[in-house]
Amino acid sequence: MAEQIADAVADACTTHDANPANLIQILRAVQDQLGYIPEEAQRLTAVQLGIPSARVYGVVTFYHLFSTQPRGRHILRLCQGTACHVAGSGAILEAIGRRFDVRPGETTADRLFTLETVACLGACALAPVMVLDGVYHGHLSEATAVRILEELTDGAEGVPT
């Protein structure tokens, strides 16, 4: 794992000119590689860019997109924007929570998927909406959302997002 982390950080820094102004892009590239941003990756990034670790940690914890914890094989992003809220996305969140025993930001015990909530996916006319591994699912009901996730257990491999 240590080698994998070092490679991911080195790759990301090289692609983005090792420029601290590109820190957000570098961290995204690291997360794309590793699925999350472990502490060691943060430390190495700071060293490679010649900036304090605190600045890297500050950025990682500021933006919603970054995760410091390992994530599931699939990434579910359930929209909780206004249109989705009014259309019942809160009940869908609860239904998924009940069925899979998972709360926003958490990963299921079997690491099947990570449940993330997002403020708006910009697909409001399809509310309620979720994005599973980059694929949009609209006009959801509690039952359809749960069913789509249940179908994941069939062993389909996820796409890291």
Place this chain on the structure above:
Amino acid sequence: MTDRLRGLAELRAIRETVIARRAQFDKRISVCNGTGCRACGGTEVTEAFAVELAKRGLDRSIELMATGCQGYCQRGPLVVIHPDDVLYEQVRPDDVPRIVSALERGEWVDDLLLEDPITAEKVHLRSETRFYAGQQRTVFALNGEIDPTSIDDYISHQGYHALARAVHEMEPDEIIEEITRSGLRGRGGAGFPTGKKWRFTRDAAGAVKYVICNADEGDPGAFMDRSLLEATPHAVLEGLLIAARAMGAADAYIYVRAEYPLAVDHVRKAISDAECYGLVGEGILGSDLSVDVHVKEGAGAFVCGEETALILSIEGQRGMPRPRPPFPAQRGLWGCPTNINNVETLANVPPILLRGADWYAGIGTQTSKGTKIFSLTGKVANNGLVEVPMGASLRHIVFEVGGGMRPGHRFKAAQLGGPSGGCVPESLLDVPIDYESLKEHGAIMGSGGVIVLDDSTCMVSVAKFFLAFTADESCGKCVPCRTGIRAMLDILDRITRGEGLMEDLPRLRELAELVQSTSLCGLGQTAPNPVLSTLRYFEDEYVAHIADHMCPAGVCKALIGGYRIDPELCRACDQCRKACPAGAITGTPGQPPYHIDATVCVRCGACVEACRFDAILRGPSGDAS
């Protein structure tokens, strides 16, 4: 595409080539491939058309075009047949063969035509559908008309002609004068006059200047910027290049949300194609103007829509706003004078230069010019993007273009301007919408989100929803925003749990005013608006929660005793049992009545939604007695 263009003559030549090529086709099939339509299978439908046309040898007479977002995402995937202007909705790949067969016979496929939400009649032509007929599409004129990944397509609709004018025929001061005279105001929220903003940056001291396109469309419920970037990325890019020319900037940035992957792709493609044509980079259109355009993706932070936070985010830092002044026009990106405009604002710039400030100033109201794109969502028949002249009424948007409310439901309010905005009640439906009128009534234009709420929406919950959002998105730098919003949220939380006190209402107002007047940036200054405006128009709902321990809309769970089934009305159709996520409902199909077990019921209300006979009543859980 390595031919660098030098001026209007070459742009016109491309335009004529595209028009001539298009004239070889008898018909065009446009399939929407925006994010919304893709979610419903737009890509598969496009592929099915390609296969079908090739199979029948029609690919030389019928052109197939994958367009960007057409704004009527709810009905996607959308297919339009040109030049007939026939609109098909919710098309599946299986429908494709019969659409093509009908096309060959010169007929329509009736069951795929749109049904009017009010008259329930099938409408043949797109221009006659309620949704499109009530609009005046100026900024959106090309959405659905061009392939967003083709720069030639954009040029064929006079694309980059305005840039050519700006580069070869106009001095920077003349451009700014033209924009000022047009009356264009910022579409991102505050409505600051664009010409004035450009003037500040142009006049600021400093050799290095920057222009930024703010595509961090964070307001939940607003998606016009996504649509514009997906469908006409070149229009936004052209506006940005004209801005760079007007203010003397050699570097331009587009800061776009990571949540919009398709928009990011299209913008990147647009920039690289424009570079090949010499429209971006060194010596634009053979002049001495040089502008490099960079894309920066965000990483999910609502506050980065605020100018100073956005600048820090581009610099690779935490996006925490700083006090203004100095304004970005004086000290912005890397400490240099910087101008930031919203996507929709920039998309308005090319038409203004092409058709003139007088034309533009002729649209709209006294103080607000041009058209505005609203994203209409919520409990209204038609959901989608609606472009209307400033000064149109909310009634026009909701009841004409939007097709009114869902059957059996009553309009309660429209929430405008997202987490920074407020709600507009039924009594104000006829007020002409512009920046000033909305402010006067306690809402704001914001980025143009219109969320329609009906009798099934609890206004206290709506206010709580927005505060929960702003509390979560507060960057934490200043105390009033970090702590004040949280304190207000706690009060609302208690009220929705049925533990509110009457003295909470004056306390909420007091806190709201404090947070408004003392927060550092727009996020905190406007966060209390949803609370203040719901208190202003729907105080009775707050009182019902506090004094009567009742949620009139039946949303707040703690205030719903539970559900019971009326044995007289129950038809034993089994729908409620299927819908219940907790397994609280028992019964046998065909043998009414069904029963709800109060100890198992989670009070989600799914059974009420599922019941077609209104047999499920609110009240103590269990059986009706």
